[in-house]
Amino acid sequence: RFAVTLGILVAGQVSGAHLNPAVTFAMCFLAREPWIKLPIYTLAQTLGAFLGAGIIFGLYYDAIWAFANNQLIVSGPNGTAGIFATYPSGHLDMVNGFFD
Numbered sequence: 001r002f003a004v005t006l007g008i009l010v011a012g013q014v015s016g017a018h019l020n021p022a023v024t025f026a027m028c029f030l031a032r033e034p035w036i037k038l039p040i041y042t043l044a045q046t047l048g049a050f051l052g053a054g055i056i057f058g059l060y061y062d063a064i065w066a067f068a069n070n071q072l073i074v075s076g077p078n079g080t081a082g083i084f085a086t087y088p089s090g091h092l093d094m095v096n097g098f099f100d
Contacts, residue, residue: 021045053084 008017016033018024021042027033057064064072064080074081075090088097 019045056083 004019007019011017011019016027018027018033018041024033024038024041024045028035028038060083064083068078068080071078072081073079
């Protein structure tokens with residue numbers, strides 16, 4: 001929550017704090033922003049997300065390897081991939097995952 005609040009405070013005056021491509025699309029769809037900004041903002045948001053994930057991976061590299069016993073495991077009790085993305089639970093099928 002703190003990171004989102006800080007992002008809004010930092011970027012609010014410059015871009016309206018579109019921290020998510022879905023927000024940018026909605027603003028363009030509602031004619032509050034011109035459509036020309038959509039690809040630019042989406043590219044910047046995507047690059048920012050990858051850069052942020054890379055920085056976190058670099059900062060916590062040793063801790064991630066130690067926690068996962070020197071293996072990069074996606075899921076399970078020692079799974080570390082959830083730090084960077086969300087993954088569906090094993091019990092979800094495609095339909096339930098869509099509506100969940």
